[in-house]
Amino acid sequence: MTLLDGKKTSEVIQDEIAAEVAQIKANGGKTPHLAAVLVGNDGGSVTYVNNKVLTCERIGFGSSLIRYEDTVTEEELLNKIKELNEDEGVDGFIVQLPLPKHINSNKVIEAIDPKKDVDGFHPTNVGRMVAGLPAYLPATPAGILELLKRYNIETLGKHCVVIGRSNIVGTPMSILMSKCSYPGESTVTICHRNTVNLAHHTRQADILIVAVGKPGLVTADMVKEGAVVIDVGTTRVPDASRKSGFRLRGDVDFENVAEKCSYITPVPGGVGPLTIAMLMMNTLKAAKKEVYS
Ligand code: GUN
DSSP: OEEOOHHHHHHHHHHHHHHHHHHHHHTTOOOOEEEEEEESOOHHHHHHHHHHHHHHHHHTOEEEEEEEOTTOOHHHHHHHHHHHHHOTTOSEEEEOSOOOTTSOHHHHHHHSOGGGBTTOOSHHHHHHHHHTOSOOOOHHHHHHHHHHHHTTOOOTTOEEEEEOOOTTTHHHHHHHHHSSSSSOOOEEEEEOTTOSSHHHHHTTOSEEEEOSOOTTOBOGGGSOTTOEEEEOOOEEEEOTTSTTSEEEEOSBOHHHHGGGOSEEOOSSSSHHHHHHHHHHHHHHHHHTTOSOO
């Protein structure tokens, strides 16, 4: 069994980006700039956004963090998005999700200029991805593709089972795995909360990608010998032995499943760290006007 080391892979990618940014700056080019909008004080979201900003600093990007209380109105948020769309200093920006219930997330996402939508959530980028046109790919699926590539994992003709159909992970992942270039070319099954006999499907999987947020959902009896298992779950569970009072648990019963796998991602240290690297890659593409010229 080989552990898919997302932390190390993320560091390698970040070093590659940092080297390119240094080159751009040495040639008198503009410093790539990412802005992040954060609403409220949800622990997970604050940590993610802080990590994004810190990563920008580390690899030589400019960054700005715009914070609002969770009482912010939709109008205020939409005005800020308009401002960021028009700000030539900002190459790309994200609005951290989830947003408070009184704000319509779809309306917010649709207000973002697709050219600056480095999260790849705008319907224009989703549509372009489906059509096989240049697009910003969402960070989590892009990170999984990058892991498959960097570990030279064969995907052609494999049966890939995706559990979860979210707009951020499951749905784009299933589309990308069926695309006609590597890493794709797989036969894809999407499972979700209404799937009857989940284990019947997961046992067929050569590549199993789990993104539902239910700790320990996938047990050893649900996995085929030699499968590649990718765990996107990162649920905070109480842990009195930790200073923070919690630890992260994946959707896969790692200890028992790992023995049956050819490759598996740990939690933490698997898919999570790669999402930040992919966001940085998209921001670099935005600065270089690689996706939209
Ligand atoms: N919430 C969970 N994942 C993400 C992400 O990749 N981007 C944003 N903006 N919010 C998220």
